[in-house]
Amino acid sequence: MSGNVWMFSHLIDEKDLMMLHRDFITLREGQLYYNFSPRRFSRICKEAKAFYKIGKMVRINRRTLDEYLRKTRRITMNKCKVIAIANQKGGVAKTTTTLNLGIGLAREGKRVLIVDADPQGSLTVCLGIQEPDQLDNTLANILTKTVNEEEIRKEDFIRNHEEGVDFIPANIELSGVEVSLVNVMSRELILREFLECVKDDYDVILIDCMPSLGMITINALACADSVLIPVQASYLPVKGLQQLIKTITRVKRQINPKLEFEGILLTMVDYRTNYAKDITEAVKDTYGSQIKLFNSYIPMSVRAAETSIEGLSIYKHDPKGKVSKAYEDLTKEIIKMN
Numbered sequence: 001m002s003g004n005v006w007m008f009s010h011l012i013d014e015k016d017l018m019m020l021h022r023d024f025i026t027l028r029e030g031q032l033y034y035n036f037s038p039r040r041f042s043r044i045c046k047e048a049k050a051f052y053k054i055g056k057m058v059r060i061n062r063r064t065l066d067e068y069l070r071k072t073r074r075i076t077m078n079k080c081k082v083i084a085i086a087n088q089k090g091g092v093a094k095t096t097t098t099l100n101l102g103i104g105l106a107r108e109g110k111r112v113l114i115v116d117a118d119p120q121g122s123l124t125v126c127l128g129i130q131e132p133d134q135l136d137n138t139l140a141n142i143l144t145k146t147v148n149e150e151e152i153r154k155e156d157f158i159r160n161h162e163e164g165v166d167f168i169p170a171n172i173e174l175s176g177v178e179v180s181l182v183n184v185m186s187r188e189l190i191l192r193e194f195l196e197c198v199k200d201d202y203d204v205i206l207i208d209c210m211p212s213l214g215m216i217t218i219n220a221l222a223c224a225d226s227v228l229i230p231v232q233a234s235y236l237p238v239k240g241l242q243q244l245i246k247t248i249t250r251v252k253r254q255i256n257p258k259l260e261f262e263g264i265l266l267t268m269v270d271y272r273t274n275y276a277k278d279i280t281e282a283v284k285d286t287y288g289s290q291i292k293l294f295n296s297y298i299p300m301s302v303r304a305a306e307t308s309i310e311g312l313s314i315y316k317h318d319p320k321g322k323v324s325k326a327y328e329d330l331t332k333e334i335i336k337m338n
Contacts, residue, residue, distance in 0.1 A: 023061060023062055023063055024052065024054065024059035024060065024061060024062065025059065025060050025062055026058075026059065026060070027041070027042070027045075027058065027060065030045070030060050030062075030065070031189075032255075032256070032257055032258075034065075034069075036192075036193075036196060037186060037189040037190070037192055037193035037196070038185075038186045038189065039149075039186070039193070040193055040196070044065070044068075044069070045060055045065060047068070048064055048065050048067075048068035048069075049064065050062075050064040050065040050068065080199040080200070080202050080203060080204065080205060081203070081204050081205070081225050081226070081338060082195065082199075082204075082205045082207065082223055082224045082225050082226075083204065083205070083206050083207070083224060083225065083226050083227070083228055083262055084207045084209055084217075084220040084221055084224035084226075084227050084228070085097055085098045085101075085206060085207065085208055085209060085227075085228050085229075085230065086209040086217060086220065086221065086227055086228075086229060086244065086248075087209075087211065087229055087230055087231060087237070087240070087241075087244060088211055088212055088213050088217075088240060088243065088244055088247075089211060089231075089232075089236070089237045089240045090211035091211075091232065092230045092231055092232045092237050092267055092268075093230050093232070093267035093268060093298060093304070094208055094209065094211070094230050095118070095122045095123045095126060095208055095308075096126075096267075096298075096304055096305075096307070096314075097228070097230045097265060097267065097298070097327075097330075098114060098123055098206050098207075098208040099114070099123060099126050099127070099208075099307070099313055100307075100313050100314050100315070100323075100327040101206060101228075101327065101330060101331060101334070102114045102165050102167075102204075102206045103161075103163045103164065103165055103313040103315060104313075104315070104327050104328060104330070104331030105203075105204050105331055105334075105335070106163065106164035106165045107163075107164070107315065107331075108331060108332075108335060110203040110204050110335075111201065111202045111203045111204070112164075112165045112166065112202060112203065112204050112205075112206065113158070113165070113166045113167065113168070113198065113201070113202045113204075113205045113206070114127070114165055114166070114167040114168070114205075114206050114208065115139065115167070115168045115195075115205065115206065115207045115208065115220075116139060116167065116168060116169055116170035116208050117139060117170060117174070117191075117207050117208055117209050117210060117216050117217070117219075117220050118170055118174070118208055118209065118210040118211070119170060119171065119172050119173070119174040119175040119178075119210060119216075120172075120210070121133070121169065121170050121171045121172070122208075122308070123167070123170070123208045124138075124167075124169040124170055124171065125308055125311075126307060126308045126311065127159075127161050127167050127169070127311060128161065128162075128311030128312075129169055129311075130311075132169055132170065132171040133171045133172050133173075135169055135171055137156050137157045137169075138157070138168070138169050138170050138171050138173060138174070139157075139168050139169070139170045139174055140170065140171065140173035140174040140176070140177045141157070141173075142157055142168065142194050143174075143177050143181070143190050143191065143194070143219075144177060144180075146190050146191075146193050146194050147180075147181070147184050147190060152194065152197070154197070154198055158198070163312070163313055163315070163316065166202075174216060177216075178214055178215050178216050181215045181216075181219075182215070187215060187219075188215070188218050188219055188222045188255050189219070189222055189223070189255075190219055191207075191216075191219035191220060191222070191223050192219070192222055192223030195223050207220040207223075207224065213243070213244070213247050218247075218251060218255075221247075221248060221251040221255075221256065221259060222251060222255045222256045223256070224256070224259060225258060225259070225260065226259065226260045226261065226262035227248055227259065227260075227261055227262055228262040228263060228265060229241065229244065229261070229262075229263070229264045229265065229291075230265045230267045230298075231264055231265070231266060231267065231283070232266075232267055232268045233266050233267070233268060233269040233270070233276045233279045233280060233297075234268075234279060235279065238279060238282065238283055241264075241283075241287065245287075245291075248261070261290075261291045261292065262292070262334070262337075263291065263292035263293065263294045263337075264283060264287060264291055264292070264293050264294065265294050265296070265297070265298065265330065266279075266280060266283065266293070266294070266297040266298070267297070267298040268298065268299075268300045269297045269298065269299050269300060270299070270300045271299075280297075292337075294330060294333060295329075295333060296326055296327075296329040296330040296333050297326065298323060298326045298327070298330075299322050299323060299326055301321065301322060301323045303317065303318040303321050303323055304323045306318075314327060315327070315328075
């Protein structure tokens with residue numbers, strides 16, 4: 001690569017490589033380490049004059065870059081945690097969990113952003129917007145503007161809910177964006193690039209993933225610190241965990257080495273039946289040694305399904321019910337873990 005392209009600030013003789021290698025990283029290592037998209041990371045490295053040429057190799061001086069990031073306040077002192085709520089199986093309470101966990105964290109004093117990453121817009125409906133397809137500013141527009149390097153005004157896209165959380169809505173347009181991302185460079189990192197711009201404002205970002213393992217879900221996993229997996233206490237949803245775990249492991253290996261399992265959350269549990277007890281034991285035996293199984297579980301209840309009609313959380317719809325208590329316990333368990 002030419003010096004004009006990379007704006008090299010320094011040349012280092014090859015004989016000094018062994019002495020300096022600990023302070024130098026590749027461009028790819030830097031993108032993963034600093035959690036920036038390739039385009040943004042290259043731009044920042046140029047601004048910081050952190051590119052070095054070592055013989056014929058291009059490397060980044062981590063000390064130079066760290067000093068620049070501190071000076072420009074691009075290193076976030078507040079550590080925002082991004083949690084993707086994912087399962088390719090539909091109907092396992094992903095959206096209900098995202099909503100009530102997010103509002104539960106807000107009730108505990110956390111600054112929370114909820115991202116609806118499902119073209120069905122179910123979470124958007126649950127947050128009180130009955131016709132999401134009529135919205136002009138959604139996650140689809142954010143991703144499109146990010147790809148085209150257009151300016152994004154956060155206040156145009158981030159809405160506030162009466163129970164203390166911010167959220168980004170979604171609608172059917174997200175399906176079209178997913179198809180268009182196929183030919184985009186670094187397509188797995190588009191959502192990460194946007195969220196990097198808003199992380200400073202929040203303690204927790206929750207992403208409600210669609211019931212598939214497509215490009216939007218991969219984007220969510222690529223920018224997440226951890227994955228929470230809701231799974232219905234039933235045979236087929238539990239069996240489907242195998243493919244999901246393989247996908248998460250692949251994303252961790254190839255795209256996002258910081259990605260961890262937050263845990264498996266059993267939902268729609270009816271412990272009055274031996275069947276539910278057997279499923280719980282099967283999950284513990286199969287995955288318990290590798291992935292945390294939350295002590296909290298979400299019981300079967302029609303009251304949870306009613307919340308989408310009201311546009312409220314379970315805490316307001318049925319504050320003294322068993323599902324409300326279950327999500328309170330889950331919220332406290334996650335806070336304690338982190």
